[in-house]
Amino acid sequence: xxxxxxxxxxxxxxxxxxxxxxxxxxxxxxxxxxxxxxxxxxxxxxxxxxxxxxxxxxxxxxxxxxxxxxxxxxxxxxxxxxxxxxxxxxxxxxxxxxxxxxxxxxxxxxxxxxxxxxxxxxxxxxxxxxxxxxxxxxxxxxxxxxxxxxxxxxxxxxxxxxxxxxxxxxxxxxxxxxxxxxxxxxxxxxxxxxxxxxxxxxxxxxxxxxxxxxxxxxxxxxxxxxxxxxxxxxxxxxxxxxxxxxxxxxxxxxxxxxxxxxxxxxxxxxxxxxxxxxxxxxxxxxxxxxxxxxxxxxxxxxxxxx
Amino acid sequence: xxxxxxxxxxxxxxxxxxxxxxxxxxxxxxxxxxxxxxxxxxxxxxxxxxxxxxxxxxxxxxxxxxxxxxxxxxxxxxxxxxxxxxxxxxxxxxxxxxxxxxxxxxxxxxxxxxxxxxxxxxxxxxxxxxxxxxxxxxxxxxxxxxxxxxxxxxxxxxxxxxxxxxxxxxxxxxxxxxxxxxxxxxxxxxxxxxxxxxxxxxxxxxxxxxxxxxxxxxxxxxxxxxxxxxxxxxxxxxxxxxxxxxxxxxxxxxxxxxxxxxxxxxxxxxxxxxxxxxxxxxxxxxxxxxxxxxxxxxxxxxxxxxxxxxxxxxxxx
Numbered sequence: 001x002x003x004x005x006x007x008x009x010x011x012x013x014x015x016x017x018x019x020x021x022x023x024x025x026x027x028x029x030x031x032x033x034x035x036x037x038x039x040x041x042x043x044x045x046x047x048x049x050x051x052x053x054x055x056x057x058x059x060x061x062x063x064x065x066x067x068x069x070x071x072x073x074x075x076x077x078x079x080x081x082x083x084x085x086x087x088x089x090x091x092x093x094x095x096x097x098x099x100x101x102x103x104x105x106x107x108x109x110x111x112x113x114x115x116x117x118x119x120x121x122x123x124x125x126x127x128x129x130x131x132x133x134x135x136x137x138x139x140x141x142x143x144x145x146x147x148x149x150x151x152x153x154x155x156x157x158x159x160x161x162x163x164x165x166x167x168x169x170x171x172x173x174x175x176x177x178x179x180x181x182x183x184x185x186x187x188x189x190x191x192x193x194x195x196x197x198x199x200x201x202x203x204x205x206x207x208x209x210x211x212x213x214x215x216x217x218x219x220x221x222x223x224x225x226x227x228x229x230x231x232x233x234x235x236x237x238x239x240x241x242x243x244x245x246x247x248x249x250x251x252x253x254x255x256x257x258x259x260x261x262x263x264x265x266x267x268x269x270x271x272x273x274x275x276x277x278x279x280x281x282x283x284x285x286x287x288x289x290x291x292x293x294x295x296x297x298x299x300x301x302x303x304x305x306x
Numbered sequence: 307x308x309x310x311x312x313x314x315x316x317x318x319x320x321x322x323x324x325x326x327x328x329x330x331x332x333x334x335x336x337x338x339x340x341x342x343x344x345x346x347x348x349x350x351x352x353x354x355x356x357x358x359x360x361x362x363x364x365x366x367x368x369x370x371x372x373x374x375x376x377x378x379x380x381x382x383x384x385x386x387x388x389x390x391x392x393x394x395x396x397x398x399x400x401x402x403x404x405x406x407x408x409x410x411x412x413x414x415x416x417x418x419x420x421x422x423x424x425x426x427x428x429x430x431x432x433x434x435x436x437x438x439x440x441x442x443x444x445x446x447x448x449x450x451x452x453x454x455x456x457x458x459x460x461x462x463x464x465x466x467x468x469x470x471x472x473x474x475x476x477x478x479x480x481x482x483x484x485x486x487x488x489x490x491x492x493x494x495x496x497x498x499x500x501x502x503x504x505x506x507x508x509x510x511x512x513x514x515x516x517x518x519x520x521x522x523x524x525x526x527x528x529x530x531x532x533x534x535x536x537x538x539x540x541x542x543x544x545x546x547x548x549x550x551x552x553x554x555x556x557x558x559x560x561x562x563x564x565x566x567x568x569x570x571x572x573x574x575x576x577x578x579x580x581x582x583x584x585x586x587x588x589x590x591x592x593x594x595x596x597x598x599x600x601x602x603x604x605x606x607x608x609x610x611x612x613x614x615x616x617x618x619x620x621x622x623x
Contacts, residue, residue, distance in 0.1 A: 011461065014461055015464035018461050018462075019465050023469075026473040026477055029477045030477055031477070031479065135602065135606070139598050139601040139602035140598050141557070141576075141601070143557070143580070144576060144597065147580050147594070238466045242466060242468040246560055246561065249561070250580065264476050265562065280466055284464050
């Protein structure tokens with residue numbers, strides 16, 4: 001177990017390092033630069049470049065950047081005057097993570113419930129309903145889902161606020177829009193996995209031992225069937241959290257998405273770099289936690305090497 | 307007691323000539339009664355039997371044909387602005403209405419479909435080829451090559467896809483080919499991982515061992531034994547990857563990085579429709595309908611193909 005965790009941590013650190021390097025290179029490869037404009041004279045440009053350190057050799061810039069990163073300093077934004085990247089992230093990330101977590105909690109819990117019910121009542125009406133929801137969920141892109149929810153529940157029927165993010169009732173539509181795809185995926189996966197577990201010999205053994213039905217479902221079927229779902233949680237967290245970008249723009253939520261897209265379009269080097277590294281690092285961390293969690297619940301990994 | 311036993315074994319009277327010895331019909335026993343189906347014929351037969359999958363296949367084909375021909379045969383151009391007919395609803399002259407600049411939505415939907423579907427199919431196909439090559443080589447030959455490539459894949463897999471796609475798009479600029487490239491840069495990894503796993507499993511199976519024992523070359527083993535066993539999975543995976551690519555295109559176009567106007571795609575149409583949702587909902591609903599039905603059909607087709615192309619299910623009903 002210790003060796004397993006150590007290996008995952010090493011891969012994650014390496015991944016983060018590769019990410020920083022690749023993003024640093026890609027940002028400099030973008031066509032154009034942050035300072036072009038009508039009133040730009042060569043003198044001002046030279047001053048600006050000196051101020052942000054862009055006149056130094058690329059390798060030196062890179063080393064300085066990594067050094068600053070290690071101290072947790074993402075640098076100054078080039079477009080938002082007098083704002084540090086840390087400052088922008090600190091003000092916008094809480095909205096994104098709040099929305100993302102709500103969507104994840106909703107989609108994973110409901111997805112598991114749907115998947116389990118669907119498998120338990122295979123071929124019945126309930127199963128059919130769950131399958132239809134799952135297929136719809138994987139066929140509707142989240143921004144369309146968001147717009148549709150907004151149109152019907154917000155504008156037409158007036159059940160929920162149309163936009164912004166000021167209280168619990170504001171969070172419901174965006175969370176559903178963001179989580180629907182994941183919900184569908186989790187429920188499909190859980191259903192398939194449950195149906196496979198049900199045919200296994202250890203279920204037969206448990207039944208012939210006279211173990212109660214409830215106990216078999218909880219202790220033997222769900223416990224085993226949930227493993228494949230846990231393996232996809234890493235990518236699922238990543239998709240959901242990056243999906244917040246679009247949902248934020250539809251529901252006018254002041255999260256990271258708006259800043260990210262703007263910084264990319266305006267070639268704000270330090271902001272693109274900082275946000276990508278922060279976001280990427282966060283997702284890599286999420287992946288690492290999922291991997292370790294997987295090790296903890298899978299006895300084949302937990303007990304290996306003991 | 308004795309008597310009943312005797313009656314049970316009593317042989318009934320048979321009149322002479324009541325039975326005739328016909329001998330064995332040797333030819334009839336060996337005759338092939340059903341036509342011999344190849345793998346693909348069998349798969350095609352099973353897809354046709356699966357009504358949902360077959361309907362999906364027809365729908366996708368219909369959309370593809372419309373995407374090719376509808377813009378050619380329409381009297382409107384996809385970028386023709388008409389200030390007299392802005393944001394109109396469905397009518398005889400504009401079948402799906404017009405957008406806020408008076409452009410005909412029927413033409414725009416199919417022009418956009420052309421872009422979205424080509425991006426979807428092209429990137430999925432290239433991903434499958436590249437992924438299968440890398441995964442197949444690593445899985446089959448193993449050793450150092452495999453160890454190195456797998457470490458690289460481990461690291462790449464950890465980097466969030468979307469972030470890399472966004473950055474590559476920014477570097478390459480908007481356009482169909484940049485999109486395809488951006489989708490390939492991250493897309494092949496998934497295919498490579500699963501193909502490697504499958505090849506690794508197949509390599510250890512007895513029929514491969516037998517072929518090796520008989521001195522069959524690696525090339526023939528790969529072509530004759532490995533590929534037929536994984537081609538179904540690869541095709542299924544490819545079908546599922548198309549809606550993903552279309553989805554990504556729509557997402558990137560939505561945040562302004564995918565396709566640049568006046569060129570249009572389904573993502574662009576949806577992006578243009580969202581701000582007008584309150585006043586002219588049809589401008590979002592129309593492209594949304596085509597995006598969703600395409601994704602739905604491709605997902606269902608993928609499900610059907612998974613069963614139809616599984617060699618283990620051949621001959622079963």
